Amino acid sequence: MKFKRSERLVVMTHHLTNHPNELVPLNYFVEKFSQAKSSVSEDIKIIKETFEADGIGEIKTTAGAGGGITFHPGINIEQAELVVDAFMEEIKSSDRLLPGGYMYMSDIIGNPSLMNDIGELIATLYKSSEVDAIVTIATKGIPFATAVARQLNVPIAVIRKDNKVTEGSTVSVNYVSGSSRKIETMVLSKRTLKGGLKVLVVDDFLRAGGSITGVFNLMEEFQAEVVGVSVLVEAKQVENRRFNDYTSILSVSDIDEYNQSFNIERGNCIAQLKEMKS
Amino acid sequence: MKFKRSERLVVMTHHLTNHPNELVPLNYFVEKFSQAKSSVSEDIKIIKETFEADGIGEIKTTAGAGGGITFHPGINIEQAELVVDAFMEEIKSSDRLLPGGYMYMSDIIGNPSLMNDIGELIATLYKSSEVDAIVTIATKGIPFATAVARQLNVPIAVIRKDNKVTEGSTVSVNYVSGSSRKIETMVLSKRTLKGGLKVLVVDDFLRAGGSITGVFNLMEEFQAEVVGVSVLVEAKQVENRRFNDYTSILSVSDIDEYNQSFNIERGNCIAQLKEMKS
Incomplete structure (x- = not known):
């Protein structure tokens, strides 16, 4: 399956929402979507900014070999x-x-x-x-x-x-x-x-x-x-x-x-x- | 706040994932985003098709005054x-x-x-x-x-x-x-x-x-x-x-x-x- 950006945003948002406070390796999405790391990083940026603007929570990025992204749910x-x-x-x-x-x-x-x-x-x-x-x-x-x-x-x-x-x-x-x-x-x-x-x-x-x-x-x-x-x-x-x-x-x-x-x-x-x- | 389509998809996917098997009135999103019903319906179509293609679950639409959309989580x-x-x-x-x-x-x-x-x-x-x-x-x-x-x-x-x-x-x-x-x-x-x-x-x-x-x-x-x-x-x-x-x-x-x-x-x-x- 080939994913468009809109579809990637849906799949990633679902995964992060369903795995609160769990480190998701960037590679999980890179491999799932067969996309370059840079595109996936741009997707994450959109989700991160939307989550923060709408008070859904924070997305934190951990760099390095064991790194990835973690969704910390929040409530305003x-x-x-x-x-x-x-x-x-x-x-x-x-x-x-x-x-x-x-x-x-x-x-x-x-x-x-x-x-x-x-x-x-x-x-x-x-x-x-x-x-x-x-x-x-x-x-x-x-x-x-x-x-x-x-x-x-x-x-x-x-x-x-x-x-x-x-x-x-x-x-x-x-x-x-x-x-x-x-x-x-x-x-x-x-x-x-x-x-x-x-x-x-x-x-x-x-x-x-x-x-x-x-x-x-x-x-x-x-x-x-x-x-x-x-x-x-x-x-x-x-x-x-x-x-x-x-x-x-x-x-x-x-x-x-x-x-x-x-x-x-x-x-x-x-x-x-x-x-x-x- | 004015929402772009990509941002709407993120907010809607988060909300549906976080409210499994709960009827969400279409108006909830129409009012939240100050968007026409037709745009919100198109957003939902993208989420629905992506959820089904990726095995995340089904989205069902109920028509009428008390209608809306319901996310039924599934697992393949x-x-x-x-x-x-x-x-x-x-x-x-x-x-x-x-x-x-x-x-x-x-x-x-x-x-x-x-x-x-x-x-x-x-x-x-x-x-x-x-x-x-x-x-x-x-x-x-x-x-x-x-x-x-x-x-x-x-x-x-x-x-x-x-x-x-x-x-x-x-x-x-x-x-x-x-x-x-x-x-x-x-x-x-x-x-x-x-x-x-x-x-x-x-x-x-x-x-x-x-x-x-x-x-x-x-x-x-x-x-x-x-x-x-x-x-x-x-x-x-x-x-x-x-x-x-x-x-x-x-x-x-x-x-x-x-x-x-x-x-x-x-x-x-x-x-x-x-x-x-x-």
Whole structure:
């Protein structure tokens, strides 16, 4: 097949979009299109400039033998606001309050398109943090973790509350659940994380922060450095939270289960994005 | 911003790739580019023909007021073979056998790029099945489920082994674990699945099929129709499996935990893809 420039642009844009944060050797396209390197480089220049002008992300070129191009997806402030507000509308749209003031979110967590958009937002915020892996806690953090991991092109490591034969040897820590004050255990398979990695911790809901404090302790056992914590929803007005440095997409307060009412507003992610871009 | 054709092709290809199986109104592009409908339609024709020629997938046009274009990602047989073989190499690459003949796969399940490729393969196989939702069992099926769900643009529903307060009212069934012969329980939140949906069941490993039989029983409670079962790895030579109609990416046999050896080969997915394309 012989490719015209317009066709090359389509194929290359598709490939780069589908392989975020992955180094693509220039030769991959040179050979696929049977084109001179100079033409392919011109194609890349068009894609790069369009991606940057439209706020789609950056394309970085690495020179040398192992070189190539890498697409770093990004999201601009207007798009980020649309994503956060779409999430907020979903939260508002139906009766979500459960006994104990818990919030039903499984439908939102199970929405792959929304999770993908939120993954792009979090990946944009942490793109300079050299994240090596995403760490989350089973079960509800996993779809969010996979969405962020896909954008950053790094593996996920899933911490469990139970020990399963399919995990092999594990490391476990005990922690105090902030809301119920019960002592619980979390385990991570030894081979899931190599030592000395930089990790981003993600979870669905941040209440008192007991389980995330547990994750910090567990990460110490793996000599991992926690470079950030991201949650879909934080409960505001929780006192004595054990850490205060995190990114939230939404923030909920004044939960009143008897009247089935609560307040919901944007979390701190938009402010963090604005600060990063300024 | 004024867009040239080459720039429009880049922006449109990115948007379609990033929104698989989602109807994009033609007006979205007409307004974004301030272009006549006829020019945008010509752009789409170029993308459509290139996507089809390069095996990237199909673009379908829906006419009328609520109309627009939808990108259905696809994978051709050569690409599918590369994906399956890459997965096989990962399985072979390190000591994976655990006590009891279980196989460690968390690193593979946690690899977002590989899961995305496998998701494209499964989405291609089930693209005509009108799947409404992906159903999986916590914990290890979730990253695979989200990858398939992302391509088909349908929600996931996660069945759990425990009952959690954040699920609200649930439906539960008991099942007999095929390997251990133990009676276990699985639960699904009532609101996760509306009645009468077509679901695709996915899981990481298929041994005797006890838990998937449980999923079938649970789906009856939701009046859901199971249109398919997909697993990452099936254990061959398991007798008395309770169902035989499924898609597997890889097939493992002759597991010998004392000598740390096993045979691994392609599952039936490539044969199914060839049959579909013929």
